[in-house]
Every structure is written in structure tokens, then in C-alpha cells.
Amino acid sequence: MPEGDTVWQTARRLREALAGRVLTRSDLRVPRFATADLTGRTVLDVTPRGKHLLTRIEDGLTLHSHLRMDGSWQVYATGERWRGGPAHQIRAILGNAERTAVGYRLPVLELIRTADEPEVVGHLGPDLLGPDWDPGEAVRRLTSDPARPLGEALLDQRNLAGIGNVYKSELAFLAAVTPWLPVGELPPGVPERLVATAHRLLDANKDRPDRRTTTTRRPGQPLHVYGREGRRCPRCGAAVRRAELGDRVTYWCPGCQKGPSAPTN
Numbered sequence: 001m002p003e004g005d006t007v008w009q010t011a012r013r014l015r016e017a018l019a020g021r022v023l024t025r026s027d028l029r030v031p032r033f034a035t036a037d038l039t040g041r042t043v044l045d046v047t048p049r050g051k052h053l054l055t056r057i058e059d060g061l062t063l064h065s066h067l068r069m070d071g072s073w074q075v076y077a078t079g080e081r082w083r084g085g086p087a088h089q090i091r092a093i094l095g096n097a098e099r100t101a102v103g104y105r106l107p108v109l110e111l112i113r114t115a116d117e118p119e120v121v122g123h124l125g126p127d128l129l130g131p132d133w134d135p136g137e138a139v140r141r142l143t144s145d146p147a148r149p150l151g152e153a154l155l156d157q158r159n160l161a162g163i164g165n166v167y168k169s170e171l172a173f174l175a176a177v178t179p180w181l182p183v184g185e186l187p188p189g190v191p192e193r194l195v196a197t198a199h200r201l202l203d204a205n206k207d208r209p210d211r212r213t214t215t216t217r218r219p220g221q222p223l224h225v226y227g228r229e230g231r232r233c234p235r236c237g238a239a240v241r242r243a244e245l246g247d248r249v250t251y252w253c254p255g256c257q258k259g260p261s262a263p264t265n
Helices: 002-018 135-142 150-155 165-174 190-205
Strands: 025-028 042-051 050-055 061-066 070-079 090-095 099-104 108-113 242-244 248-252
Touching: 002 042, 002 050, 002 061, 002 070, 002 099, 002 190, 061 090, 090 150, 150 165, 165 190, 165 248
Parallel strands: none
Antiparallel strands: 025 090, 042 050, 050 061, 061 108, 070 099, 090 099, 242 248
């Protein structure tokens, strides 16, 4: 599931494959930009912003993409067989003499002017992995609506950019509160610790092939609660539960996480 660390890794792969090289192949398979031709232009940079990817191209252009739930960018040696999915799922192809980047199942793909980037990412809060990271501002935004459930506040990219369902569940567990506890009811100091932990975890995982939030090295226990429905909580031994509300999935321990339980649909 793409979250801030996954997007950061994707940006690094794309940057290494494309930046500084002239495009020899360009194919944007979305109706609005199907006729756009980027061949002959040099890719300048690929920058992650929260869960957004900004591929900057000479002549003041940016290819903006978002992975959402199951989108991906795959990089292949030019001429290598593509294995990221069937051809009908391909939304973008950017290639040079050495590498080809193929975007699969991209729900957001648009070509914009680089000067207009603030229109698509300007609403985001401090980026957990960005040069603008500001923990004080992140805390201020996270706690700005005291009645809002913690999980919703963590997922709101206007508060801090980069958290998805996995980190939402793990952060609530580490804070020993349920994701449905109103932010205003968090004990003193917990919002600051939550923000610091979020930054620490994403920063640590941006260079790992597999995401890990635990300190144990036992096989099969990289996460505390996410994906562990019915298994024993590593802190208190109670059975971990799962809740599905719309397209959001949450895991939590009813034994040691204090606060309201999951509401029903």
C-alpha cells in the first residue's frame, strides 16, 4: 500500500532512471493528454510531495501522478520485458536510451506547468520526508479540530503529508489509544510524540525494502497490529481486531488501546 515512504522510494527509482536524460519515448494513456509528446525533452528531476510524484521536465512542464491504493511506477532496462501488469493497465510510459519507466493503474496523471504545481500540492501539510518538514506546524494542524478522531486527523494530508492506513494504525497503537479517540482527548505531550514518531518511522523505512515499525527481528512481525487480525497483541496479548469503514481499513488492540471502539457503518 503506497504511503509516504513508498512514494519516496518510487521517486528515487524514477530519478535515477530518468533525471538528466533525454526522453526518447513518451506515451500518456489518458484521454486529456494522449496527444502530448515529451520526446526530445530532458527530465530534470522527480520529486515526491507526500503521496504525490512530480516529474519535472524541461520547458517548464511537470508530469503529476498519484499512486493512491494500487498504482505503481516500474522501471525496466530499455528492451526488457515489462512485468507490472497487463497492457490495458498502463497509463504512462517515459523512456530514454537506457531505462523505461512504466506507470500502472495510476488514478491521477496530468501534465501541468511546473509553475502551477502549488495548485495540486499546495494544500498539503508538512511533508514527513520533505525539506519543509516542520513538526511544530504538523502538531498545530493535527490538533486544530479537537473533536476529530485521531485516525481521520492522521490521514488528512492537509495536516501532515505521507501517512496512510498502515501508519495510521501503527501510530495509534504506539500511542496506546484507539484511532477513534478525539484528538482533543489525547494526553498532554502525545500529539508531539505522535508527530515525532511518524517522522522517525517514515524516515527509517524510506531506505528499507520492507516496511517495519517494530524493533523485534523475529520473522513475520514487522508491524505491531496492521494486518494481524486475530493474532496476539505484542504488548498485552489480546486479539487484534480489524474494522472496515468504506475504503479505510484499521487494525487495533482492544486490550491496551484506550478510547472508543470502531463505529458501525
